[in-house]
Amino acid sequence: MTAALKNTSYDEDALVAAVTSVLPGSRPLPLHEPEFIGREKEYLADCIDTGWVSSVGSYVDRFETLVAEKSGTRFGVACVSGTAALHIALVAAGVSRDDEVLVQALTFVASANAVYHAGALPHFVDSEYATLGLDPDALDAYLGEIAELRDGAAWNRLTGRRISAVVPMHVFGHPVRMERLAEVAERWHIIVVEDAAESLGSSRNGRPMGSFGKLAAVSFNGNKTITTGGGGAVVTDDEALAKHLKHLTTTAKLPHRWAFDHDEVAYNYRLPNLNAALGCAQFEMLDRFLAEKRALAEAYERALTGIPGVEFFREPDGCRGNYWLNAVLVPDRAARDSLLERLNGEGIHARPCWTPMHELPFNRDCPRGPLGVTEALVDRIVNLPSSAKLGRRV
Template sequence: MQTQLIKLVRDIYSTHEFIPLHAPTFAGNEQAYLAETITSTFVSSVGKFVDEFEQKIESFTKTTRAVATVNGTAALHAALHLADIKASDLVLTQALTFVATCNALHHLGAQPVFIDIEPNAFGLCPKAASNWLAENAELDDQGQCRHKASGAAIKALLPMHTFGHPVQLDELLTLCQAWNLSLIEDAAESLGSYYKGQHTGTLGRFGVLSFNGNKVITTGGGGMLLCREAEEGVRAKHVTTTAKVPHAYEFFHDEPGFNYRMPNLNAALGCAQMEQLEALLANKRKIAERYESLFATTDYRFVKEPDYAQSNYWLNAVLCPDLDTRNALLKETNAQGIMTRPVWQLMHRLPMFANALRGDLTQSEIAEARLVNLPSSPAL
């Protein structure tokens, strides 16, 4: 299988040079917009491209309000703050995720509760979350969900759309309604992914996008906070702009805030990238189809979009038959100059989250031992 995969990847990218996991594509107005920004001298967090980029994301995702931030972690930190997540609160999330999901909780002093993934889309499993809540949680007289053993407030569900594949949002929303929880979508990897026709990050109370250099489109560094309610969008922009009250010349801040606004330079890059987004997504889908065809009659399982969703195929992934096969695939492809990567180590294996509460993580452990990410650059 290693030989066939290496041949396919080199054919897709038409090169015998090193092939990265996911490189950015700059094929439009990036240089022109960056030059315009420099000429204008508005290179920091005020400038026309910041407003334009927010509007483009609002239009594309059909969210009520989009607020640009310096990176996805900052957007998630702000979202959790706006959802009233405080020190010692509990938030149900995935053990199989990128560390930024849990770092944002840590910054607030909140604690993750690690729930297993669903084995098809590799996102937070509604059944596993429901079982954990039924066994470990209760509603107090005020309707607050609490952990039975400690009394700690359980405030939110925080699923991540792994590799761009949408989680089962209807079931998670039903669970949130039953237990009085906020749904906050870590949609960092899923720009261009849809759940039953609705863009990811727009069904929960808040959603978060990332525009890191390895995402579908990039602003170099950058994120976006998606707000379902207009009022929360106004407050999100206020809080991420140091909570400064507008005034012609006075400086007055009415609450603790964050200096999280995206610079105009980054937004200029994002505006140029948005002009190419549909073409990038189309190319990523074609690449995914070629991988799917390669693995179709093998004992490897290519990770496909779930039936209820349209995925952006941010990172293509294959589930190997076992750990030894995974290790052999990683070793040979990397030795041949083709970057492949295992999935992240599960969060409870990291020292700072080793003592976190968790449920059974069987499916997460299977993915950790057998998943391999494959080169996924759009390659226009």
């Protein structure tokens, strides 16, 4: 992908016509909506009929197994939300109060919020054009300027705080260059915690996203590829970590037939069996949804090819993205805002990328590196309707 589109012959009319040609005629058309065409009602009825509707039950166990398998890890721990999953992953990884955690500025606010919940401070770093996600090369150069190794840990020489973790987020399901990031993190003794909220079903060089970091957080919010209504999970290969995560997310209650004893400060982040049942049925449809979303992405790309000043964002080389959200890039902010106004005016729910984290008022005093790529990308990105069912008609 190029840094900017300089073509002055940008054709908004052609772009709108191309997008409309891919989509059905019904309006309004949501950005991304869930679909329940499998065994969801059956599994939910089973929870109600058996009385297992709360935070324990067979569907929770099955759901944890399924999310681990799809993420290429040995263990999964269900959580009440993706944000809760990322928070507890950071806690379990050893992030401590007043640490700094490296987070790309081009991400959803949950990535930064989870760092705050862990008592740490987000430290914002840049993305790259090829993936939209965290740029490992830029991070390596930046750490060389501001960090030092001391007592087996990375320390920010400018703030005096430990840099304990890095949180790469796979934007719209497109994988970050995780092998390169792992090299950088290992050299600086920084733990990698993947924010795989958007990337279930994506892979890099055949390896599923969620399997590269020490831990990873996955989201099953209502707008994700599959949903539990609201929910998340932490995945890991570390058995001891998985057991501790389960303990922390279930109030750290010690097993006993009747006594309520707890051995550490913990959280009630349990996913109800009802939500897990929904998720199990959705997992049975995941491969179909992924195929339909890929068909939709290919249809968008065909329709947009050759339109001046327009670029459809394709999965990075060596990757298989889930195309959670399809993204088109236009020349500048004015073109972006005009396109958003026009599409939404026609009942097509398009959206811009998130406000960059460093521009949110509560983040403005956080440490950050150069963010030129982030700011350029935000000016250009428009997300198009991406529901799986839209891929059935193309």
